[in-house]
Amino acid sequence: MNNSVDTIMVFLVLTNLMLLGTSRLGTCIRVVAIQGIALGLLPLFLHRNWGEIHLWLLAGAIMGLKGGVFPWLLSRTLRESNDSREDEPFVGYGLSVVTGPLALATCFWVSSRLPLSPQIAPSLVVPVALFTIMVGLFLIVSRKKALTQVLGYLVLENGIYTFGVALAQKQPLLVEMGILLDVFAAVFVMGIIIFHINREFDHIDTDQLSSLRS
């Protein structure tokens, strides 16, 4: 496709690797915010219709929500929970970072076998979208804190969104706005749930939720 889209994709991969490697929850929230802003730029560079108003609207909405509102909601939740700011993973950070490139290589292999249109096949978009989805799933599964699981969900959604933007050339504005609204509602609800978990249990460690309160 073009070089700027590939640069955004490489940036996406780097933010994913950073998410796999950092332990600070605040840093993770910021990285996801930066990822959201980069994704907001994606439809503009992918379709290159600089005059079309709906692309600009979409980009603005995505950057505002993913780069502004979600990080604000999540960091407020983090501030109000008196929990330690470090995540304790099931899978260590070094191993997570090594898993990243392996998963990326798998995604390249998988996407080379997908029947894609010749227009989209040579670009990085599809494999990186798959990789982002896998990283999101990995974050949900391998981290203990409820907050990181919300972040994993957001990264997962970012991956699905990248996939959609690349494949559907003319997605109606209404559908994309609907998806954004769903994600917004989900993050809102999850923020409230984390708040309640924290008030009941004094921590947001999902691994310990199964043990009874004393």
Add this chain to the structure above:
Amino acid sequence: MVEPYVNIMLAIILAPLLPGVINRTKAIFAGRRGQPLLQVYFDLWKLMQKGAVYSRTTTWLFRAGPVIGLSAILAAILLVPLGAAESAISFKGDLILFAYLFGIMRFFTVLAALDTGSAFEGMGASREVTFAALAEPALLMGLAALARQTNYLSLSHMLTGVSPAMWGAASPVLALVAASLFVVFLAENARIPVDDPNTHLELTMIHEVMVLDHGGPDFAFIVYAASLKLWALGAVLIGIAVPIRSGRLWIDVPAAVAGMLLLAVLVGIIESSMARLKLLRVPQLLLGATAFSILALVLVLR
């Protein structure tokens, strides 16, 4: 062909200037006047005047370490180009020889350190080897990605083949390789996020502690080899990051030398602005560099 001679002469003469530039940058950041830019040359001169003291418990390995280290790094200097100036020797696959000349240098430094029987030197040797084992995949993967990108298998052709046009076409790959090699450059040269060259506590030293028992000309060899190592890895990095290839030697070579000096300033800025990482964090940094290299390799192999 005058290029290889210019290249080697510049390396041999200017290499001790790089630590001087780094120290001067750190001094300016700290608000000090700092030591003279040529301090390393003075140190080398002073050390060469002295005699060496050898412990009775050491064997020939202890004396061989610095000599082999210096010869290995001089051989590496023969392989590396400077900007557009080609290297003296180049053959297919010499990038592997380049990587493992550093390995030989490290191996004999470590043996010499262990030969003294000092507990501190053993500890430093163990750390040095651990970090080197993690930095090596990053270096080799990065060079492999670069070889694939430029379609050459010798270091000299690879690095002189990088051009502004290639930066336009494959900027993600080159930027990833450059970032990865920069981390390797800092780790291999015992610079700050990995090792603190100014520390005076044996417990926290890595590279410095291994050479504590060397003195006189032996230590001069070690100091000179360290500056040459800085120069050799820096030249690889500059070959990628400063792709000025006008075809005229009197423009390209000074541009590369200026790039080296800027690199030294950058290292000085990093050393002034951040602290050394915890020992447990260093593998994470090196694994990150390896991930960058693998990513670059995946991008070019696709």
